[in-house]
Amino acid sequence: MTIAMWTITAMVVLFLIAPLVVVVAVSFSASPVFNLPPPSWSARWYERLWRLRDFWPAVRTSLEIAALSTAISLVLGTLCAIAVERGRFPGRDALVTFAVSPLMMPGLVVGVALLQMLRQVGFRDAWMSLLIGHIVITLPYVIRTVLASLSLFDFTLIDAARTLGCSYPKALLKVMVPVLAPAFLTSGLFAFLASMDNYPISIFLTDARTKTLPVQILTYLEETPDPTIAAISTGLIVMTIVVLLLADRLVGLRRIAEL
Amino acid sequence: MSTLDVAVRAPASRGERLDPLALLALPATAYLGIAFAVPLVLLLVTSVWTPAGLTIDGYVKFFSDSYGWRVMWNALRAALWTTAICLVIGYPVGFALARSRGVVQVLLLVALILPLSVGVVVKAFAWTILLRSNGVVNQMLLATGIASEPVRFIFTEAGLVVGAVNIFLSFMVLPIFSVVKLIDGRLLDAAATLGASPLHRFLRVTVPLSMPGVIAGIAFVFSMAISMYVIPTLLMGDRYQTMSTLIARSYLFMRDRSLGSAVAVVLLGIAVAVVVISGWLARRSRDVR
Numbered sequence: 001m002t003i004a005m006w007t008i009t010a011m012v013v014l015f016l017i018a019p020l021v022v023v024v025a026v027s028f029s030a031s032p033v034f035n036l037p038p039p040s041w042s043a044r045w046y047e048r049l050w051r052l053r054d055f056w057p058a059v060r061t062s063l064e065i066a067a068l069s070t071a072i073s074l075v076l077g078t079l080c081a082i083a084v085e086r087g088r089f090p091g092r093d094a095l096v097t098f099a100v101s102p103l104m105m106p107g108l109v110v111g112v113a114l115l116q117m118l119r120q121v122g123f124r125d126a127w128m129s130l131l132i133g134h135i136v137i138t139l140p141y142v143i144r145t146v147l148a149s150l151s152l153f154d155f156t157l158i159d160a161a162r163t164l165g166c167s168y169p170k171a172l173l174k175v176m177v178p179v180l181a182p183a184f185l186t187s188g189l190f191a192f193l194a195s196m197d198n199y200p201i202s203i204f205l206t207d208a209r210t211k212t213l214p215v216q217i218l219t220y221l222e223e224t225p226d227p228t229i230a231a232i233s234t235g236l237i238v239m240t241i242v243v244l245l246l247a248d249r250l251v252g253l254r255r256i257a258e259l
Numbered sequence: 260m261s262t263l264d265v266a267v268r269a270p271a272s273r274g275e276r277l278d279p280l281a282l283l284a285l286p287a288t289a290y291l292g293i294a295f296a297v298p299l300v301l302l303l304v305t306s307v308w309t310p311a312g313l314t315i316d317g318y319v320k321f322f323s324d325s326y327g328w329r330v331m332w333n334a335l336r337a338a339l340w341t342t343a344i345c346l347v348i349g350y351p352v353g354f355a356l357a358r359s360r361g362v363v364q365v366l367l368l369v370a371l372i373l374p375l376s377v378g379v380v381v382k383a384f385a386w387t388i389l390l391r392s393n394g395v396v397n398q399m400l401l402a403t404g405i406a407s408e409p410v411r412f413i414f415t416e417a418g419l420v421v422g423a424v425n426i427f428l429s430f431m432v433l434p435i436f437s438v439v440k441l442i443d444g445r446l447l448d449a450a451a452t453l454g455a456s457p458l459h460r461f462l463r464v465t466v467p468l469s470m471p472g473v474i475a476g477i478a479f480v481f482s483m484a485i486s487m488y489v490i491p492t493l494l495m496g497d498r499y500q501t502m503s504t505l506i507a508r509s510y511l512f513m514r515d516r517s518l519g520s521a522v523a524v525v526l527l528g529i530a531v532a533v534v535v536i537s538g539w540l541a542r543r544s545r546d547v548r
Binding site for chain 2: 009016017022082084108109120133135136190197199203230233241
């Protein structure tokens with residue numbers, strides 16, 4: 001049985017890694033069709049990507065929206081987690097269920113609903129709409145992770161720090177923030193990546209001028225399916241690897257897997 | 260606030276007043292209320308309320324037509340297959356991950372977390388390449404002699420399910436891993452001492468103890484698979500409709516709001532049902548312990 005388990009595991013690892021390997025391989029292919037292994041290697045798709053300029057505004061929008069929605073979520077989410085963990089008020093369980101529920105709801109439905117409401121109140125700014133929509137999906141990540149981390153935090157440590165002469169804010173900063181730092185980091189990273197990748201909400205909130213990267217990628221794929229997409233996908237894979245390496249150095253992969 | 264403070268202040272507050280700490284939850288709650296809950300309620304309302312008055316046209320259009328049922332069955336079938344296959348191959352992998360140590364565990368974690376973080380758009384695009392008739396999958400099938408001629412995968416449901424399993428598998432493995440690694444090995448030793456065979460130990464001790472992870476994994480994968488949009492769009496093309504693609508089409512191309520909002524409400528109902536049922540099952544499996 002052990003042998004079967006490890007055989008399946010080895011095959012699953014190959015299966016999971018295969019798409020990423022394929023994307024990187026195709027991006028360095030000289031051929032415009034997706035032949036594998038490529039007949040010869042080249043960097044022409046990267047040059048084309050550089051020249052095209054279609055993608056850069058979308059990359060910029062996506063980075064802006066992802067960074068801002070993550071930052072806002074970290075502030076709102078941490079405050080909410082502290083209230084739930086330390087506060088004594090009714091309905092805290094219900095509050096947590098509600099705050100985390102956007103993760104379990106179909107993104108497309110959340111997007112459609114938000115679009116309809118924004119149209120009804122006459123709000124048409126695409127960039128702001130995207131930000132509003134993306135916070136809905138980044139906020140639950142932060143609340144869930146920071147809450148899990150806070151529930152393990154020993155609050156008497158703050159009293160101890162105060163007894164030893166720290167002011168209350170200083171005690172929070174010196175004792176609580178370092179303990180919560182891994183939770184901030186992991187939830188921030190996953191929130192950021194979720195926003196960068198989001199398509200179902202963004203598709204309803206973009207307009208002709210303001211597009212996020214996933215929307216631009218799918219539009220481009222429909223018009224000209226060539227390995228340029230593989231080149232930009234390779235860029236996204238490299239970005240993810242860098243982010244994960246950073247997280248591993250700071251937090252450790254095992255803690256990331258807990259989430 | 261120290262416990263001493265509480266003890267001193269307790270008599271002054273009547274115990275009825277709201278804890279001021281609750282205010283810290285207000286910004287996030289208000290935000291999600293306005294940007295998430297209110298829009299969903301409005302969606303429910305618009306699905307039965309048009310400028311012309313109360314109507315259930317959208318629902319009638321969706322359910323009266325065999326097309327609507329076919330679309331729903333498409334989405335359900337693909338989600339069920341995806342979830343079932345993820346469970347069958349994800350369970351042993353969750354175990355392997357919990358049992359492994361050192362470098363092997365790190366490698367396994369990388370193999371699970373990296374693809375999870377890369378994003379659906381990139382992976383779905385990769386599968387359009389992998390599944391081509393001259394793609395890698397077919398080359399492997401031909402080379403190993405499993406198939407004698409290229410099999411058509413792209414734009415077939417089998418291809419869709421393979422891609423979906425690949426993309427959602429981590430969401431099955433990680434919850435199972437996080438529960439399995441907490442199982443106390445001494446329980447299995449105790450069962451062995453009492454004469455339970457390996458199979459019996461697995462079925463009567465390990466499986467029940469891993470149920471919370473299994474339930475969480477099934478809930479995650481099913482709710483994502485039933486509402487997937489990017490994957491069928493890229494792997495199946497326009498002719499194949501699921502509830503998600505139908506919602507997007509009714510809003511973006513057909514401008515048919517009543518149909519779109521009705522289908523959206525049906526999909527929302529399914530998602531809520533998954534949350535409620537999995538929550539109930541999780542509570543029950545904890546009580547059994």
